[in-house]
Amino acid sequence: MLSQEDNRRLNEIEEHLALTDPAFVARMRASKGRRPGIGALIGIAVMWAAVPIIGVAGGLVPALIAGVAFVAGTVLVLRRPFRRARTA
Structure with missing residues:
Protein backbone atom coordinates (compact mmCIF):
# COMPACT_ATOMS: atom_id res chain seq x y z
CA MET A 1 0.00 0.00 0.00
CA LEU A 2 1.23 3.45 -0.83
CA SER A 3 1.86 6.09 1.79
CA GLN A 4 -0.09 9.34 1.73
CA GLU A 5 2.90 11.12 0.24
CA ASP A 6 3.25 8.48 -2.48
CA ASN A 7 -0.48 8.68 -3.25
CA ARG A 8 -0.27 12.46 -3.49
CA ARG A 9 2.72 12.27 -5.82
CA LEU A 10 1.05 9.60 -7.98
CA ASN A 11 -2.04 11.78 -8.32
CA GLU A 12 0.16 14.70 -9.39
CA ILE A 13 1.83 12.53 -12.01
CA GLU A 14 -1.54 11.28 -13.31
CA GLU A 15 -2.92 14.82 -13.54
CA HIS A 16 0.18 16.06 -15.34
CA LEU A 17 0.04 13.15 -17.78
CA ALA A 18 -3.67 13.77 -18.45
CA LEU A 19 -2.87 17.41 -19.28
CA THR A 20 0.20 16.75 -21.42
CA ASP A 21 -0.85 13.58 -23.27
CA PRO A 22 -4.63 13.04 -23.17
CA ALA A 23 -4.53 10.58 -26.10
CA PHE A 24 -2.23 8.26 -24.15
CA VAL A 25 -4.47 8.44 -21.08
CA ALA A 26 -7.52 7.64 -23.23
CA ARG A 27 -5.78 4.59 -24.73
CA MET A 28 -4.75 3.32 -21.30
CA ARG A 29 -8.25 3.72 -19.90
CA ALA A 30 -9.79 1.99 -22.93
CA SER A 31 -7.49 -1.04 -22.69
CA LYS A 32 -7.98 -1.50 -18.96
Missing part, protein backbone atom coordinates in the same frame (compact mmCIF):
# COMPACT_ATOMS: atom_id res chain seq x y z
CA GLY A 33 -9.47 -4.85 -18.01
CA ARG A 34 -9.24 -6.70 -21.33
CA ARG A 35 -6.95 -9.47 -20.20
CA PRO A 36 -8.57 -12.71 -19.04
CA GLY A 37 -8.27 -13.44 -15.35
CA ILE A 38 -6.62 -16.61 -14.17
CA GLY A 39 -9.89 -17.81 -12.63
CA ALA A 40 -11.70 -17.57 -15.96
CA LEU A 41 -8.93 -19.45 -17.76
CA ILE A 42 -8.89 -22.20 -15.13
CA GLY A 43 -12.68 -22.47 -15.35
CA ILE A 44 -12.53 -22.89 -19.12
CA ALA A 45 -9.83 -25.56 -18.81
CA VAL A 46 -11.87 -27.48 -16.24
CA MET A 47 -14.97 -27.30 -18.44
CA TRP A 48 -13.09 -28.67 -21.43
CA ALA A 49 -11.50 -31.43 -19.35
CA ALA A 50 -14.97 -32.50 -18.22
CA VAL A 51 -16.30 -33.16 -21.75
CA PRO A 52 -14.40 -36.44 -22.30
CA ILE A 53 -15.26 -37.58 -18.77
CA ILE A 54 -18.94 -36.94 -19.44
CA GLY A 55 -18.59 -38.76 -22.75
CA VAL A 56 -17.09 -41.85 -21.11
CA ALA A 57 -19.57 -41.84 -18.24
CA GLY A 58 -22.72 -40.89 -20.12
CA GLY A 59 -22.20 -41.62 -23.78
CA LEU A 60 -22.21 -39.59 -26.94
CA VAL A 61 -25.40 -37.55 -26.50
CA PRO A 62 -24.55 -36.15 -23.04
CA ALA A 63 -21.01 -35.40 -24.24
CA LEU A 64 -22.36 -33.49 -27.26
CA ILE A 65 -24.77 -31.55 -25.06
CA ALA A 66 -21.99 -30.74 -22.60
CA GLY A 67 -19.67 -29.76 -25.44
CA VAL A 68 -22.21 -27.34 -26.92
CA ALA A 69 -22.91 -25.88 -23.46
CA PHE A 70 -19.20 -25.47 -22.77
CA VAL A 71 -18.60 -23.81 -26.16
CA ALA A 72 -21.38 -21.34 -25.40
CA GLY A 73 -19.98 -20.73 -21.91
CA THR A 74 -16.48 -20.23 -23.26
CA VAL A 75 -17.70 -17.71 -25.84
CA LEU A 76 -19.64 -15.80 -23.19
CA VAL A 77 -16.69 -15.73 -20.79
CA LEU A 78 -14.18 -14.62 -23.41
CA ARG A 79 -16.45 -11.93 -24.89
CA ARG A 80 -16.92 -9.94 -21.70
CA PRO A 81 -14.18 -7.65 -20.43
CA PHE A 82 -12.13 -9.05 -17.61
CA ARG A 83 -11.29 -7.22 -14.43
CA ARG A 84 -7.67 -6.73 -13.58
CA ALA A 85 -6.36 -8.06 -10.34
CA ARG A 86 -6.26 -5.33 -7.74
CA THR A 87 -2.90 -4.69 -6.21
CA ALA A 88 -2.74 -3.67 -2.59
Whole structure:
Protein backbone atom coordinates (compact mmCIF):
# COMPACT_ATOMS: atom_id res chain seq x y z
CA MET A 1 0.00 0.00 0.00
CA LEU A 2 1.23 3.45 -0.83
CA SER A 3 1.86 6.09 1.79
CA GLN A 4 -0.09 9.34 1.73
CA GLU A 5 2.90 11.12 0.24
CA ASP A 6 3.25 8.48 -2.48
CA ASN A 7 -0.48 8.68 -3.25
CA ARG A 8 -0.27 12.46 -3.49
CA ARG A 9 2.72 12.27 -5.82
CA LEU A 10 1.05 9.60 -7.98
CA ASN A 11 -2.04 11.78 -8.32
CA GLU A 12 0.16 14.70 -9.39
CA ILE A 13 1.83 12.53 -12.01
CA GLU A 14 -1.54 11.28 -13.31
CA GLU A 15 -2.92 14.82 -13.54
CA HIS A 16 0.18 16.06 -15.34
CA LEU A 17 0.04 13.15 -17.78
CA ALA A 18 -3.67 13.77 -18.45
CA LEU A 19 -2.87 17.41 -19.28
CA THR A 20 0.20 16.75 -21.42
CA ASP A 21 -0.85 13.58 -23.27
CA PRO A 22 -4.63 13.04 -23.17
CA ALA A 23 -4.53 10.58 -26.10
CA PHE A 24 -2.23 8.26 -24.15
CA VAL A 25 -4.47 8.44 -21.08
CA ALA A 26 -7.52 7.64 -23.23
CA ARG A 27 -5.78 4.59 -24.73
CA MET A 28 -4.75 3.32 -21.30
CA ARG A 29 -8.25 3.72 -19.90
CA ALA A 30 -9.79 1.99 -22.93
CA SER A 31 -7.49 -1.04 -22.69
CA LYS A 32 -7.98 -1.50 -18.96
CA GLY A 33 -9.47 -4.85 -18.01
CA ARG A 34 -9.24 -6.70 -21.33
CA ARG A 35 -6.95 -9.47 -20.20
CA PRO A 36 -8.57 -12.71 -19.04
CA GLY A 37 -8.27 -13.44 -15.35
CA ILE A 38 -6.62 -16.61 -14.17
CA GLY A 39 -9.89 -17.81 -12.63
CA ALA A 40 -11.70 -17.57 -15.96
CA LEU A 41 -8.93 -19.45 -17.76
CA ILE A 42 -8.89 -22.20 -15.13
CA GLY A 43 -12.68 -22.47 -15.35
CA ILE A 44 -12.53 -22.89 -19.12
CA ALA A 45 -9.83 -25.56 -18.81
CA VAL A 46 -11.87 -27.48 -16.24
CA MET A 47 -14.97 -27.30 -18.44
CA TRP A 48 -13.09 -28.67 -21.43
CA ALA A 49 -11.50 -31.43 -19.35
CA ALA A 50 -14.97 -32.50 -18.22
CA VAL A 51 -16.30 -33.16 -21.75
CA PRO A 52 -14.40 -36.44 -22.30
CA ILE A 53 -15.26 -37.58 -18.77
CA ILE A 54 -18.94 -36.94 -19.44
CA GLY A 55 -18.59 -38.76 -22.75
CA VAL A 56 -17.09 -41.85 -21.11
CA ALA A 57 -19.57 -41.84 -18.24
CA GLY A 58 -22.72 -40.89 -20.12
CA GLY A 59 -22.20 -41.62 -23.78
CA LEU A 60 -22.21 -39.59 -26.94
CA VAL A 61 -25.40 -37.55 -26.50
CA PRO A 62 -24.55 -36.15 -23.04
CA ALA A 63 -21.01 -35.40 -24.24
CA LEU A 64 -22.36 -33.49 -27.26
CA ILE A 65 -24.77 -31.55 -25.06
CA ALA A 66 -21.99 -30.74 -22.60
CA GLY A 67 -19.67 -29.76 -25.44
CA VAL A 68 -22.21 -27.34 -26.92
CA ALA A 69 -22.91 -25.88 -23.46
CA PHE A 70 -19.20 -25.47 -22.77
CA VAL A 71 -18.60 -23.81 -26.16
CA ALA A 72 -21.38 -21.34 -25.40
CA GLY A 73 -19.98 -20.73 -21.91
CA THR A 74 -16.48 -20.23 -23.26
CA VAL A 75 -17.70 -17.71 -25.84
CA LEU A 76 -19.64 -15.80 -23.19
CA VAL A 77 -16.69 -15.73 -20.79
CA LEU A 78 -14.18 -14.62 -23.41
CA ARG A 79 -16.45 -11.93 -24.89
CA ARG A 80 -16.92 -9.94 -21.70
CA PRO A 81 -14.18 -7.65 -20.43
CA PHE A 82 -12.13 -9.05 -17.61
CA ARG A 83 -11.29 -7.22 -14.43
CA ARG A 84 -7.67 -6.73 -13.58
CA ALA A 85 -6.36 -8.06 -10.34
CA ARG A 86 -6.26 -5.33 -7.74
CA THR A 87 -2.90 -4.69 -6.21
CA ALA A 88 -2.74 -3.67 -2.59
